[in-house]
Amino acid sequence: MKTWSAIFAGMLFGLGLTLSGMSDPLKVLGFLDVSGEWIPALALVMGGALIVSLATTPWVLKHTAPRFASQFYVPTIRAIDKRLAIGAMLFGIGWGLSGYCPGPALVSLLYGYESTMIFCLAMFAGMLMEAALKRSKIA
Amino acid sequence: MSALPFLLPLGGGLILGLGALWLLYSLGRIAGISGIAWGALAGPDRDWRWLFLAGLLGGGAVTHWLFKMPLPAESTASLGLLISSGLLVGFGTRFGGGCTSGHGVCGMGRRSPRSVIATLIFMMSGMLTVYVVRHLLGGGA
Numbered sequence: 369m370k371t372w373s374a375i376f377a378g379m380l381f382g383l384g385l386t387l388s389g390m391s392d393p394l395k396v397l398g399f400l401d402v403s404g405e406w407i408p409a410l411a412l413v414m415g416g417a418l419i420v421s422l423a424t425t426p427w428v429l430k431h432t433a434p435r436f437a438s439q440f441y442v443p444t445i446r447a448i449d450k451r452l453a454i455g456a457m458l459f460g461i462g463w464g465l466s467g468y469c470p471g472p473a474l475v476s477l478l479y480g481y482e483s484t485m486i487f488c489l490a491m492f493a494g495m496l497m498e499a500a501l502k503r504s505k506i507a
Numbered sequence: 508m509s510a511l512p513f514l515l516p517l518g519g520g521l522i523l524g525l526g527a528l529w530l531l532y533s534l535g536r537i538a539g540i541s542g543i544a545w546g547a548l549a550g551p552d553r554d555w556r557w558l559f560l561a562g563l564l565g566g567g568a569v570t571h572w573l574f575k576m577p578l579p580a581e582s583t584a585s586l587g588l589l590i591s592s593g594l595l596v597g598f599g600t601r602f603g604g605g606c607t608s609g610h611g612v613c614g615m616g617r618r619s620p621r622s623v624i625a626t627l628i629f630m631m632s633g634m635l636t637v638y639v640v641r642h643l644l645g646g647g648a
Contacts, residue, residue, distance in 0.1 A: 373533035374555040378562020379569065380526030381538060381608075386570040388519025392579030397647075400637040409516045414611050416520020417527065421616025424528050429617075434535030441535050443614075445604065448621050453628055455603020456610070460629035462595025464636025465647070466584045469607045470600060471540035473593075474560060475567040481581040487593040494597020495545050 369436045382475050388413040391475045393467030400464055462494075526566075527613055530559070539609020541600035588647070603629075 389395045390413055398407035433439055463469050468476070468487050476484040527538035534555060536543075540563075547556035570576060584592065600606040603625055605614060610629075614622020640647035 371558055374558035375562040377526045377530035378559035379566035381523045382563040382566025383570050384519040384523025386567040388516045393582045397637055400633045401641060402634050403638055404641060409513050412516040413520040416517045417524035417612040418615060420521055420524025420528055421612055425616040428532050435533045437535045439535055446621060448624050452603050452625055455599045456625040456628035457632045458595050459599030459603055460632025461636045462592045462599055464633040465588050465592035470544055471608050475563055478564050478567045479578050483582045483589055486589045490590045490593025491597035494594040495601050498598045498601035
């Protein structure tokens with residue numbers, strides 16, 4: 369059941385991202401282009417997802433454990449600090465340069481475009497750099 | 508017909524919200540794609556992450572096949588733009604602890620003030636970046 373749950377959740381996520389238009393980076397750039405030919409409809413993607421998550425998350429977390437696992441893995445960090453602000457800002461800049469955020473970029477690998485592969489490789493390189501920075505600070 | 512440009516994003520959003528709900532309900536995990544992607548490579552608990560990512564691509568494939576949706580055009584961004592964009596997205600999402608899904612959908616759904624702030628910041632910096640690149644520099648994708 370664990371296996372199927374992970375696959376099923378991923379499939380719903382991929383279905384939603386694709387159906388909504390998020391896997392089209394030009395459309396996403398159109399959503400971010402508020403002073404140009406703005407495509408405001410994509411705000412409904414996060415809106416729709418939020419309706420579900422706002423309505424159901426408190427109920428889910430009332431359970432003592434998930435259905436097929438021993439515990440919930442919910443982030444416990446609550447700090448609103450420089451790390452959060454700088455990270456979100458850099459992510460936003462990267463998002464605005466190409467129209468790709470992580471989910472849509474990974475789904476788009478499906479299309480076999482070279483540009484998507486380059487983006488995803490660079491994304492993993494960026495993640496590695498962050499991990500290296502974290503390690504160097506702890507050491 | 509004219510409602511379709513709004514119904515598809517809304518419907519898609521509801522469906523991906525259900526995916527996040529199922530992941531939390533069944534396995535107790537947050538559907539933050541940047542975290543899942545990183546964890547699939549770096550661990551721990553790689554298995555469910557790879558399965559989720561396989562489902563993610565499978566779900567995309569099924570959608571195009573089932574609804575006969577045309578594939579989106581390839582990004583027109585230059586090589587330099589793609590690489591810098593990818594580096595910033597990868598570094599920024601890890602440094603800030605989440606992306607559009609982790610902060611924007613799951614975190615805000617949990618009413619986490621941290622995620623609300625992060626979402627506001629990356630939305631604004633994304634919009635500002637497009638403004639600068641498209642309208643001040645006259646370039647970009």
